[in-house]
Amino acid sequence: MLFKDQLDFVTQHIKKNKLRVFMTVLAATMGCAFLIVLASVGFGLQDSIRNEILSNEKVTKIQVFGNDKFTEDQIHEIKGIEHVETVLETITVNASAHSFFEGRDTQSSLSVANMHDFEQVNGKLAEGKYPTKPNEIVVGYHFAQTLVNDAERKIIEEKSKKAEAEGTYYNGSEEGYKDSLIGKEIELSLMPPIDGAEETEKMKYTIVGVKKKPSYDWMIDSSVYMDTEQKPMLATNLAATGKVKEDDMFYSEFNIFADSMENVKSILDKLKDKGYSVYSVTEQLDKMNVFFLVLKIGLIFVGTIAVLIASIGIFNTMTMAVTERTREIGVLKAIGASPKLIQRLFLMESTFIGIVGTLIAVAISYVISFVANAALPLILKAATGEDAFGRNEITFSLIPWQLVLIASAISIGVAMISGYRPARKATKIDVIQALRQEL
């Protein structure tokens, strides 16, 4: 029998029992949609947490512990490892940078780094360029915002008190210097964190670049960054206070950067082999992925139970179909239809139910997922008052193509299996008994 004729045969029978087939398809749809939506929560949470980790840390960064300072040889050796983009030494000055500009001032952290390496790691700036001259600096995205005068300080204080009374927090974003700071000259002194230590003399610097906005809304970056060439001068200034010991002036932090996320693991392995104590956020991701893999398998398993319940419906429908058509099957066999063909016709019918049910389920699941992601944050925000929910940072449900594939395979597979026994039963029908059935 030609495949098209087989399809015609199956659709003809489905049309004859529209309501029963519809109800069975509905059950299959509900089972499959439940499976997809349930598992999508696992995928959604994993995605949210993954994004959280990735936005917090640069994925290609490998932190090194236990070495106060790398020697030139060590840096050379590490840079020699395949796929290592750069080794960045960031020196944090053990003093606050007190910046002054047009009657405004602010205190922030001060870091010194090789600007070439720094540029390689941080990439594009929000504004301006990286320093090329000794007195040029880069500031954090919120530096201008934190530059306030006394009047603004009072306003911020009042707004903060008011916000606190309302149970919220005010970050001072409405005050501060509003124009571009690029090309502007500021004065900067150092404030050692030691009791009785005085501020150093003011030094003049020109702001040439503003860093990108931090990945989190709540992060305020008002740091000041300058080239390592400035380090001796900073040391001289700090020494002049007479309170800061030479050993306590700077803290170094070494970070290795890979050229891409995929190569982090190989670099980590090589560094561990060389005896370095290293850490990368990707290791955390790996552990998290294992956890979520187990969670997703668990959710899919629970969802499969719903599909199995739906399969009982398919089994019943197909058994009914075979029983009702006993005489027709008998005639087909009598005129020469092979048992294999009869089995195939019934398997096609149960597969049809599985396929249609799955297709509708996939469409419905995407709608539910979309609605859940749109509505749940609003509901949770209204219920808890947490702003985080309103910012759509959490994906409650995510349906990747892999989930669609897995759910479809389970759903259609289960439909075929539940149709198998009735289909076998159809092939076993006794022609004589079937033909004797009352018309």
Added chain:
Amino acid sequence: MKMIQVENLQHTFLIGKKGKEKQVPVLKGVNFEVKKGEIVAIVGKSGSGKSTLLQILAGFMKSEQGSIMVNGKETAHLSEVESAAFRLQQFGFIFQNFQLMPGLTAFENIELPLKLQGIKKAERIEKVKKLMDKVSLTEVADHYPNELSGGQQQRVSIARALITNPPILLADEPTGSLDSETEQDILLLIQSLNRELGLTFIIITHDEEVATIAHRRFRMYDGELVKEEA
């Protein structure tokens, strides 16, 4: 030329509860042969074993002993799949209750064996139209079985049996559900098909009247087959 040759065909039914079954012999060494182009009638009372003989001939059930040669091929030991394929090629069936598919039109019922043979639509349509014209069914081509008279239904059933050009037609009480006038029509049709197409017919019946169109007649009596003069 021998179309069918049956030798020493034996079959026993097991009757009764499981474990306490009784053996009832239905066919006790049946021997007969049918020549090409013959109409052979097998008459007998209900329970004489004539239907069992037809079912074994058609391959619906297997005999315990004996051999059946159909058109030069031994069929007694064919598997279920082989038997189905052989049936599709060699036999056409005419049943007492017509056994038409209720959801298919007269045209579609006749077309069904061609579909099973995997023949393309255009060719099927041509063949079915030609045959419907021959058995005077063209006017009711789009009618469903419940919209047809008994005689028309049996004509559709005969057309369905003929559509694949099988050399042998097995008819089980072909006029059992028809009135006497229609019965004559159907018997005339069988005779004309036999004459014009040289088809071999085996008719199983309890009706002596039907048996009169046969070239040779056998009587089934208590599992044994006895030849009678036509």
